[in-house]
Amino acid sequence: MRKVTGRLNSAGLVGMLLVVLEVCEGGITSSYVRNDDLSLDMPLDSDVFQVPPGYNAPQQVHITQGDHEGRGVIVSWVTPDEPGSSTVLYWAENNTNLKNQAQGTLLTYHYFNYTSGYIHHCTIHNLEFDTKYYYEVGIGNTTRRFWFTTPPDIGPDVAYTFGLIGDLGQTHDSNRTLTHYELNPTKGQTVLFVGDLSYADDYPFHDNNRWDTWGRFTERNAAYQPWIWTAGNHEIDFVPELGESKPFKPYTNRYFVPYEASHSTSPLWYSIKRASAYIIVLSSYSAYGKYTPQYKWLEKELPKVNRTETPWLIVLMHSPLYNSYAHHYMEGESMRVMYEQWFVKYNVDIIFAGHVHAYERSERISNIAYNIVNGLCSPISDQSAPVYITIGDGGNLEGLVTEMTEPQPSYSAFREASFGHGIFDIKNRSHAFFSWHRNQDGYAVEADSLWLKNRYWKSLEEQPLAAI
Numbered sequence: 001m002r003k004v005t006g007r008l009n010s011a012g013l014v015g016m017l018l019v020v021l022e023v024c025e026g027g028i029t030s031s032y033v034r035n036d037d038l039s040l041d042m043p044l045d046s047d048v049f050q051v052p053p054g055y056n057a058p059q060q061v062h063i064t065q066g067d068h069e070g071r072g073v074i075v076s077w078v079t080p081d082e083p084g085s086s087t088v089l090y091w092a093e094n095n096t097n098l099k100n101q102a103q104g105t106l107l108t109y110h111y112f113n114y115t116s117g118y119i120h121h122c123t124i125h126n127l128e129f130d131t132k133y134y135y136e137v138g139i140g141n142t143t144r145r146f147w148f149t150t151p152p153d154i155g156p157d158v159a160y161t162f163g164l165i166g167d168l169g170q171t172h173d174s175n176r177t178l179t180h181y182e183l184n185p186t187k188g189q190t191v192l193f194v195g196d197l198s199y200a201d202d203y204p205f206h207d208n209n210r211w212d213t214w215g216r217f218t219e220r221n222a223a224y225q226p227w228i229w230t231a232g233n234h235e236i237d238f239v240p241e242l243g244e245s246k247p248f249k250p251y252t253n254r255y256f257v258p259y260e261a262s263h264s265t266s267p268l269w270y271s272i273k274r275a276s277a278y279i280i281v282l283s284s285y286s287a288y289g290k291y292t293p294q295y296k297w298l299e300k301e302l303p304k305v306n307r308t309e310t311p312w313l314i315v316l317m318h319s320p321l322y323n324s325y326a327h328h329y330m331e332g333e334s335m336r337v338m339y340e341q342w343f344v345k346y347n348v349d350i351i352f353a354g355h356v357h358a359y360e361r362s363e364r365i366s367n368i369a370y371n372i373v374n375g376l377c378s379p380i381s382d383q384s385a386p387v388y389i390t391i392g393d394g395g396n397l398e399g400l401v402t403e404m405t406e407p408q409p410s411y412s413a414f415r416e417a418s419f420g421h422g423i424f425d426i427k428n429r430s431h432a433f434f435s436w437h438r439n440q441d442g443y444a445v446e447a448d449s450l451w452l453k454n455r456y457w458k459s460l461e462e463q464p465l466a467a468i
Contacts, residue, residue, distance in 0.1 A: 027363070029408050030416035032438070038399040039171035048175060049213045054142035056081040060215025061137060062222035063148055064229060065272050066123040068261040070151040073124045073226065075104070076256060077137050078215065080117040088122045090135040109253045112242045114208040121256045129153040146223045149189070151275045156311050156429040160275035163188030164389070164422030166354030167196040167232070169396025170214050173419050176439045177395045181421040182221060183443045186435070188423060190225055190274060194354035195232025195318035199396050200250065206237055211250050229255050230281050231268050232318035232354060262301065269294050271301055276426055278310040284319035288335055298339065302346045307456035311429045313348045320353035320390045322362050324412045326403040328355050341368045344385050347455035350424070350434070354392030357401045359436055360415040361448060362388040379411045384455065389434070395419045414448045430457050
């Protein structure tokens with residue numbers, strides 16, 4: 001199984017042209033219909049799962065942001081046979097004579113009848129903004145070289161492009177999604193991943209070998225641009241009957257994030273700044289009620305966001321707060337009740353979620369007036385509220401969700417059961433463009449799109465002039 005390449009064939013073009021949009025009470029439900037059978041796994045001998053040549057060669061290389069501001073990178077990889085070296089050699093493209101070293105840490109873990117390889121995590125600090133760096137991991141004949149580009153310095157009008165992927169898995173459709181993202185002419189610079197990575201828990205005994213295959217599959221992209229991680233329900237891996245009672249064990253051992261930089265007490269919720277964006281990652285499957293650590297952290301975190309510095313406030317979570325598909329309907333309701341009023345108060349621009357294996361975009365709405373006795377329990381239009389995007393359509397083995405609630409709710413602007421990815425393209429402090437790209441379309445085709453006006457700067461423009 002090779003990485004998908006090539007142009008849209010004539011059958012695909014005809015299919016695209018036959019899509020008709022049905023306007024419902026709430027918004028648009030696309031009539032584009034895909035087969036809703038389960039997606040098929042790629043064979044284990046596919047080239048996307050290939051082990052790098054050489055004894056103990058580093059594999060499953062991936063990077064994420066390594067600090068709060070974007071001048072750090074966490075490099076992670078696995079050596080399968082013995083510890084090897086945890087050192088990263090790195091240098092700026094414009095200064096090849098000055099090579100630096102960073103020393104990482106090493107760990108292994110056991111899960112039921114599985115023992116991991118040697119997992120390395122190394123944080124590189126004090127990088128220059130907007131600079132291409134090369135880095136090497138491994139030793140001797142099995143040294144492997146990769147590269148990444150740091151983001152521009154933080155500022156309100158810094159343009160930057162994020163990719164959006166969720167619920168990816170490791171099927172033929174997963175491969176199409178990743179390839180479609182890689183070949184999108186609007187090049188994403190960092191992936192915002194909204195949870196559900198390998199789907200190892202869908203295999204017998206939560207087969208952790210499937211974490212290894214997934215790491216090799218995604219390396220082709222995740223070794224070159226940061227993936228900002230969100231934990232989903234398929235990362236919980238809580239199976240007491242197998243002797244595994246520590247939630248998130250494989251995920252937290254394999255995927256490090258810079259949570260301490262934002263004063264979080266858990267890698268499952270944290271924040272980063274990147275270019276003109278402030279990104280908050282929340283955990284749908286950790287306690288979030290009042291007085292819990294996640295609640296206390298978010299309560300302090302939102303007021304700290306300086307919108308004159310990072311005007312675009314983005315929240316990532318796994319379970320959507322608004323969802324009009326029958327599957328997982330209202331699963332995010334308790335978190336919505338807890339946090340939606342904060343999202344409106346602090347003018348969050350957009351919230352990305354996964355979990356539902358389909359695509360949906362909401363209107364700007366809120367449902368925060370209800371107090372048990374007043375009966376005000378329906379979503380209403382609210383220009384201070386975020387847009388909610390569900391993008392759990394990466395292509396995993398569980399297939400698409402096609403059953404929708406009818407009639408389409410008023411808060412739902414567009415929905416379609418297809419696999420795909422998203423692009424969030426920040427232009428300046430006031431405007432950004434979001435587009436959703438269906439796998440069956442040409443690389444430049446936008447199946448759904450929306451111009452967003454920044455909530456913070458919009459609210460400032462609407463304030464009356466002070467009396468002179």
